[in-house]
Amino acid sequence: MLKRFLEHAGIEPERLQFSWISSSEAGKFAELAREVIEAVRKVGPPKKLVKGRAEVS
Amino acid sequence: MGRAERIREVAKQILEEKKVDLVIGFKKGTHPLMAEPVSIKDPKEAELLCWDSFCTLNLANYLPKRKEKIGIVAKGCDSRNIAVHIVENQIKREQLYIIGVPCEGMVDKRRILALLHGRECMEVVENDGSLIVKGEGFEQTLTRESILRDNCRRCMHRNPVIQDDLVAWPVMERAEGDPFDDVKEIEELGPEARWKFFTDLIRDCTRCYACRNACPLCYCPTCFVDESEPQWVGKSIDPTDTMTFHLLRAFHCAGRCTDCGSCQQACPMDINVRMFTRKLNKDALELYASEAGLSIEKRPPLDTYRPDDEGKFIK
Numbered sequence: 001m002l003k004r005f006l007e008h009a010g011i012e013p014e015r016l017q018f019s020w021i022s023s024s025e026a027g028k029f030a031e032l033a034r035e036v037i038e039a040v041r042k043v044g045p046p047k048k049l050v051k052g053r054a055e056v057s
Numbered sequence: 058m059g060r061a062e063r064i065r066e067v068a069k070q071i072l073e074e075k076k077v078d079l080v081i082g083f084k085k086g087t088h089p090l091m092a093e094p095v096s097i098k099d100p101k102e103a104e105l106l107c108w109d110s111f112c113t114l115n116l117a118n119y120l121p122k123r124k125e126k127i128g129i130v131a132k133g134c135d136s137r138n139i140a141v142h143i144v145e146n147q148i149k150r151e152q153l154y155i156i157g158v159p160c161e162g163m164v165d166k167r168r169i170l171a172l173l174h175g176r177e178c179m180e181v182v183e184n185d186g187s188l189i190v191k192g193e194g195f196e197q198t199l200t201r202e203s204i205l206r207d208n209c210r211r212c213m214h215r216n217p218v219i220q221d222d223l224v225a226w227p228v229m230e231r232a233e234g235d236p237f238d239d240v241k242e243i244e245e246l247g248p249e250a251r252w253k254f255f256t257d258l259i260r261d262c263t264r265c266y267a268c269r270n271a272c273p274l275c276y277c278p279t280c281f282v283d284e285s286e287p288q289w290v291g292k293s294i295d296p297t298d299t300m301t302f303h304l305l306r307a308f309h310c311a312g313r314c315t316d317c318g319s320c321q322q323a324c325p326m327d328i329n330v331r332m333f334t335r336k337l338n339k340d341a342l343e344l345y346a347s348e349a350g351l352s353i354e355k356r357p358p359l360d361t362y363r364p365d366d367e368g369k370f371i372k
């Protein structure tokens with residue numbers, strides 16, 4: 001539900017990904033980490049939900 | 058006998074018979090277009106109780122963690138939130154005497170105010186199906202249908218789902234139309250358009266938390282916005298913080314929200330925050346065939362695992 005909800009709000013779905021990995025599946029974990037990093041890199045730096053420093057005049 | 062008289066009668070009786078320590082209902086508000094929640098302990102105070110088209114707030118908001126025996130006036134949505142509270146252990150069924158009120162919808166005071174164009178409303182007289190709004194030098198008749206609240210227009214459970222007494226015959230549930238066509242309209246937009254929709258929606262938010270305070274589901278002893286170690290979300294009206302607040306509060310209501318509309322009703326900026334929770338309500342129905350609070354026997358959808366739950370999103 002969270003995935004659908006954030007996508008509905010306009011946030012790129014690649015930024016939130018789920019997987020079931022046990023602590024003994026190190027290979028799968030590493031592989032998935034690489035995949036997600038690559039997918040997010042393709043989407044690019046976030047432009048939504050970005051909080052900048054408050055500007056003081 | 059009308060609903061108001063019957064509510065007064067039942068309240069007086071259960072207080073006299075000491076079945077409850079107090080009764081929570083509505084009384085006439087300080088403004089003709091509003092009813093105010095009231096808590097009465099003396100049977101003589103039952104005369105204060107009213108029932109009209111302005112009883113918009115959800116009285117289940119006053120139940121969590123109370124220890125007394127409480128009589129509570131509940132329309133369809135309110136009764137579902139009472140069921141949610143019982144399932145979530147915020148109140149025990151034995152503590153409650155639920156005075157159920159079959160509801161044909163409450164009226165949106167903002168629509169009335171818009172039609173008045175700045176003229177002050179001094180009195181409202183209700184007839185079957187219409188309201189006469191009166192003020193100095195004017196009188197305007199409006200049909201209930203034309204000024205119903207949006208959530209009442211889409212309501213799928215007008216009759217209480219749990220009660221100890223019903224003050225009127227059950228009313229017909231809505232028969233036609235798609236209650237979620239407002240969500241579908243947004244779903245059909247592209248991601249940038251959707252982001253713009255939600256950003257514009259909360260542009261006026263002042264972070265007063267009236268929506269959270271009015272919501273029966275929001276009973277956490279320390280709300281995530283009040284947490285400072287760690288501070289999950291900033292307190293200012295920075296657009297990112299505000300969006301985070303609304304997204305996260307809606308998600309905390311996922312699968313529990315009954316669309317009672319108290320959040321929208323309480324908002325001083327008239328923001329339709331229901332557009333966040335309605336998407337979650339639609340998904341809960343589609344993914345888990347679940348609607349909040351229909352039974353005190355069922356666990357909430359995000360509490361339950363079934364082997365056939367949709368899992369394609371898990372890699």
